[in-house]
Amino acid sequence: MKPLLLVDGYNVIGAWSVPKAEHLTIEESRDRLVHMIADYAGFSGEEVVVVFDGHYTDRTTRSRMNAHGVEVVFTRHGESADNYIEAACAAAPRWRSVRVATSDAIEQTVTLGRGAVRISSREFLMELSQVRSAGRGRMKEERVSRGDILSRLPPHQRELFDKMRRGEE
Secondary structure, eight states: OOOEEEEEHHHHHHHOSHHHHTTOOHHHHHHHHHHHHHHHHHHHOOEEEEEEOOTTSOOOSOEEEEETTEEEEEOOTTOOHHHHHHHHHHHSOTTSOEEEEOOOHHHHHHHHHTTOEEEOHHHHHHHHHHHHHHHHHHHHHHTOOTTOSGGGSOHHHHHHHHHHHHTOO
16 A cells, blocks of 8 residues: 555645745645646655645535545535544554645644654655656656657567567567
């Protein structure tokens, strides 16, 4: 089972300088953050759940969607992202690695008490950037073309396929 990363979405957006600098709406900020986290999840191999607060909304039910391989949760009225994250930490088996990205001090304490590892929102934003850069660097080093399957094969297998294509045995 993959390690689990729970992200307090609005908390991370609050620590992120890009939305203010680029005058992004809250919807644009959410979309951009989820897209960045999806890239991160692809490189890190973690199962990622991003939770957005619905505590002060009229939403009567919790909603979930999958965006680029990342589960995005909007909590219902009266339920904070912190409540959802705490429950998810408590529900995770003790042997599963769980991390929580938030800068909320109370949330950090509660999740630590439930066996999760915490990472601050600023640290998480730096990790997002570093993992993304490292992943792109690896792809350039390996010279892998996403659309060319042959480029992903070892040289001896490429030679074998080339012989088969030419009709040689």
